[in-house]
Amino acid sequence: MPSVVRITAEHATDRTTVATPRPRLSWVTESETPGWVQAGAEVELDGARTVRVEGRDSVLVDWPIDPLEAGASHTVRVRVTGEDGVTSEWSEPHEVVAGFLPDGGWTAQLVGLADPAREGQPALVRAGFTVDGPVRRATLYATAHGVYQVELNGREVDDEVLKPGWTAYEQRLVHETTDVTALLAEGENAVGVWLSGGWFCERFGFREAALHYGPQPAVAVQLVIEYADGRTATVASGPHWRATGEGPITAGGIYAGETYDARRVLPGWSASGFDDSAWAPVRVDETVVVPEARSAPAARRTEEVAVREVLTTPSGATVLDFGQNVVGWLRITVSGERGQEVVLRHAEVLEHGELCTRPLRRAEATDRITLAGGGPETWEPRSTFHGFRYVQVEGWPGELDPADVVAVVVHSDMRRTGWFDSSSELVNRLHENVVWGMRGNFLHVPTDCPQRDERLGWTGDIQVFAPTATFLFDCDGFLSSWLRDLALEQQAQDGIVPFIVPNVLERAATPAAAWGDAATVIPHVLHERFGDREVLATQYDSMRDWVEVLLALAGPRLLWEGRFQFGDWLDPAAPPDRPGDATTDRDLVASAHLFRSTDLLARAAALLGRDDDAAQYRKLAEDVRAAFVREYVTPAGRMMSDTQTAYAMALVYGIVTDEGERRVMGERLAELVRVAGYRVATGFVGTPIVQDALTEGGHLDAAARMLLQTQCPSWLYPVTMGATTVWERWDSMLPDGTVNPGQMTSFNHYAFGAIADWLHRVVAGLAPAAPGYREIAIAPHPLPGLDRASATHETPYGRASASWERRGDVVVVEAEVPANTTATVRLPGGDELSVGSGRHRWEVPAPTTGNGRGPVSLDTPxxxxxxxxxxxxxxxxxxxxxxxxxxxxxxxxxxxxxxxxxxxxxxxxxxxxxxxxxxxxxxxxxxxxx
Known part of the structure; x- marks a missing residue:
């Protein structure tokens, strides 16, 4: 009998709270019946109303009942019937909470410190209120220009951190929605807020850092109390609230770190009965932006990492090594005299045995804690985060016990959905580095790096990494939310997609190939991986506006040329101080992306039924293709830039379609890879696609050699150097242990980790063949040099997996296909078949390797x-x-x-x-x- 094992509502935060009145529903069915397919389903609301859904649809199904009312809470159950006529039991109830306010329902004002002593001054804000009867439900809505946490009657309202994150503040604010019923009591109550500047008060810029948003943080709090007798009361922040800058957090910045003075702790400050007469009335900030309910997952503490080793550096400093490059902060427990200051300096690497802070540039990444004295004190920051593996500790009283320090891992709390394993421990560590890199850089915004004075939402990085990200974690809500900011920033720039989102740099509003193309690429990835057709509809105007900008720049030649470009950024041949000086022509890269985005727009228009647009942009895409081939491809099939990246783009983007030309190009690409000694010769643009280009051209051996290469530059070189995340540069650290001399060197950058998508789809052989994995492609590729590989993914339909293993002269292929899906299987050797859900196993002859062909000598080519x-x-x-x-x-x-x-x-x-x-x-x- 089938059973419904999981129900999810669209982009629900905390698994239950939704941001829309009509959240789409998805459910996962498990069944032991081979080839099980859903014939229909029933959705029940609150045990009282049932609606029938006909057919196979079980992913992002339109809300089938009346729209949710603001603040309402309901339970949903589902039962399914298979094509065999067997009906499941009802699922367990799944709660759906409408986390939004009604139109016009937001009344809270942004409030902060009225007379701050310095820029971005942290503050405490509070108010008292009365609860005059039994409470049925109390819901807290809150947001900030800055970062905040709310306490009710002395207790924090949730376990979220760095709320509300970072959005395009001038156009969009998000609010949290929290059930706080259990924190209220009849009689006098109090609400208090910790408030700091966060991203809102940060100074951004690479040469002359400047404020972009505002000099002081502010918070808006709205508590809606529903009484048991039907009454409703609202407690909202406004001019009657009070604030002080005399709290224990004396300074807090994303880049600088936090300064905390435990002597300034105010016991009971967020509880009723506290005397706040010495506090001042708050400042009220005006804003025209009405906060909207969060649709992305909240950020939380997700893991703790213990100290691996306490080191003493050559200079005598004490440094803690956590054995893993993480993002978050330290939690310490320390005893010392009153007024003793403990200083914590964070960095990713050691150089010549000492803490290496040069790559941080102007980010101090330093926390300072002044002790209150009188016994053990436990502290962790609230207003900052760091990217680090090593922490230098200064001023620790007495002997440091490593058990008193733990690294707290922080990121947006997405559900893990993808895994990979192989017979190579180096490749496995590479994949683990990719996972850690994504965790560290998916903290409210998809950032380039989490440690230096940057941490920005670079569009190029996430454009190339999105396919990998969507396999590893359920990030549909995270990226869909960020795309809204992208569209808003784009509207403010007449269709130009800034190369960072949110945009805090004046010159970022410059069209850049592969960066701005995030507007067209990422919606397609979300549709492909999650079956999210709505994201294409929501982002369609953004996609079209970007393409129109590019077509205008291209002019009648239909070539994007002669303008600013990042190009194949961080090509390993580029000098350390000129990372954009790639071997692939920048104009060639730009025009390839002009075709790619126009092609993707035409595809989106067709999917959405915009037939006129589909025809128009298909014709334009074909014209751009012809212009590109005419300009950059010789009659013999050579690219004018004879580079790995150029051939990979022409092949993978589908710019060159003639099979004969594609074969010639594939052979030339394989030759270039061999001439380079199977070392990487690509940057941000070529790296995510070069292995696909080799594989599709029949050069799997070359792809295997490049994957398993350990000499620099290669994917495995950093692993051999002890990397625990993906590096920004292929040689962020040189073989002698010296950090790259360039001014831009990060040890936690996920862009080059885009190789993991190829590991999942090609090496293990698990890929979507239809949106959302409704149909699955199983096509393992036993690589020379590996004995086994496997990938597992929690698709929207349930768990799917593909694996292969050499056993003597055969390769054993196994696959798991979730219920309500089908799979097309291509076995090593070329046999193809179609299967339904269930577990499957095949044995095929093992492919032969090319090693050991004959005698070799110094005369061998x-x-x-x-x-x-x-x-x-x-x-x-x-x-x-x-x-x-x-x-x-x-x-x-x-x-x-x-x-x-x-x-x-x-x-x-x-x-x-x-x-x-x-x-x-x-x-x-x-x-x-x-």
């Missing part, structure tokens, strides 16, 4: 050596036996060409080393002959 893993390893091992530095120098200057011998490539290598390399190759050849 370089191209043959690099393609012979055993010979290649023998050459490098022989070098290492003499001098490890020889290896990197040899690799950096060698082009693995087909008509140049290994001996010729070793001309700069000392004769004794060449002789030992020759001997090592003779040994390889003897082994093969035997």
């Amino acid at each position: 370089l191209a043959d050596v690099i393609d012979d893993q055993e010979a290649y390893d023998a050459v490098l091992d022989a070098m290492r036996a003499h001098d490890g530095t020889l290896v990197q120098a040899f690799l950096d200057r060698t082009r693995w060409l087909p008509h140049l011998s290994l001996g010729a490539g070793l001309e700069r290598v000392p004769a004794p080393v060449r002789a030992d390399i020759g001997s090592a190759l003779e040994s390889v050849s003897r082994g093969r002959a035997g």
Whole structure:
């Protein structure tokens, strides 16, 4: 019998609270019946009303009942009937709470400190109120220009942090909705708010940092009390509230850190009976923005990491190593004399044994705590966050016990949905680094990095990472909410998508290929991965406006050229101080994205039934394609920029469609990858797609070699250097342990982690074949160098998985297909079949590898050596036996060409080393002959 095991409402925060009167519903069914398909379902509201839903739809189903009233709470149950006629039991009740206020219902005013002593001064704000009868329900609505937490009668109202996050404040504020019934009591009550500047009062900018929003934080609080006798009362912030700047948080900034003086704690300040006569009346800030209910998940403490090691640096400093680069803060318990100051300095890496803060630039990333004395004191910050693995501790009284310190991991609290595993521990660690990078950079906004004086919503980073993100976590609500800010910022710039959202930099309102294209790419990713067609409708105007901007820039030539571009940002060939100086022509990159966005817009128009737009933009996309090919592709199938990124774009974006040309381009791409020694030669644009281009062209061996390469630049080089998150640069740390000399060096940047999407879809072989995984593509690719790989994903329909494992001369492929879906399976070797839900297993002959083809020597062409893993390893091992530095120098200057011998490539290598390399190759050849 089928059973409904999970019900979710669209973009619900805390799993229950929704931001819309008609939240779409999804449910997951499990069934032991092979090939189970839903014939219909019943949705029951509050045990009183039932509506029938016909057909297979079970993901983002339109709300089938009357719209929710503001503040209402209901329970929903679902039962399903399969095509076999068997009906399930009713599911467990799922609560749905309307977390929004009615039109005109927001009455709270933004209030703050009336006479602040300094910019962004933290404050405490409070008010007393009376509850004059039994309470049926009490709901708190609150938002801020800054970050805040509310206490009712001395107790925090929830476990959320850094509320309400960061939005395009001038156009959009979000409010939290919290059930606080249990915190009220009949009689006198009090509400108090911790308030700090957060993003609102931060100074942004790379050269001359400046305020963008405002100099002082403010908070708006609205408590709606519903009495048991039917009365309703509202407690709202306004001029009668009181505030003080004399609380224990004396300074707080996202970049600077928090300064806390425990001597200034005011016992009972948020409880009734507290004497606030010395506090001043609040300042009231005017705003025309009416807060809307949050639709993205809240940020929370999600994990704690213990100290791995207490280090003493060469200079004598005490540094805590947590063994993992995390985002959050420390919680400490410390005892000392009154007035003792403890200083905590955060950083991601050590350099030459000392805390390395240079990559932080002007971000101090330092917390300071002054003790009250008199016994153990436990503290953690409220107004900041840090990206760190190491913390230098100064002023700790007595001997530091590592058990008294813990790293608190903080991020937007999304449900984990994707996993990957393989036989390579290095690849597994790479994937784990990608997961940690996403966790750290999905903190209210999808940021580029979480540690230095930046932490901005760079559109290019999330554009390339979105496919990976949507596999790893349920981030539909998170990204849909951020896209609303993107559209608002875009409207303010006449259709231009800023390259950061929210936009706090004047020059960011500049069209940039691959960055602004987040407007067209991300809605398509959300539709593909979550079945969210509505996001295409919501963002359609944004998509169209962006494309129209690009077409105007392109003019009659239909080429985007001669303007500012980031290009293939952080190509490893770019100098440390000029990260945009890539080997791929910037105009070529720009025009490729002109086609990509126009093509995606045409597809969206067709999906939405906008037939006239679909025809118009399809014609324009084809014209752009023709212009690109005419300008950048030679008759012989060569790209004018003869680079990995150029070929990957032409192939993966579908710009070149002729099969003969595509075959030639795929072969040239594979040749370029081999000539580079299977080391990465792509930046932000090429890295997410180069492996797909190789795979689609039939060059899986080349893709495998590039994945498993450990020499810099490669995905695994940082792993061999101890990385626990993905780095911004391929060489953020040099082999000698020195940090890259560039001024822009982060050790937690998820962009290059976009490779994980290829691991999921191609290596393990689990991908959507229809929106939301209603149909699944199972196509494992056993890579040379791996013995097994698997991926598991909690799709909107339930758990799906795909795996393969070599067992002798066969490969065993296994798959799990969730109920109410089907799968198309392509087995290694080429066989294709269709299956329904259930568990499946197949055995196919193992593919052969190309290693060990014959004798090798110094006369062997370089191209043959690099393609012979055993010979290649023998050459490098022989070098290492003499001098490890020889290896990197040899690799950096060698082009693995087909008509140049290994001996010729070793001309700069000392004769004794060449002789030992020759001997090592003779040994390889003897082994093969035997």
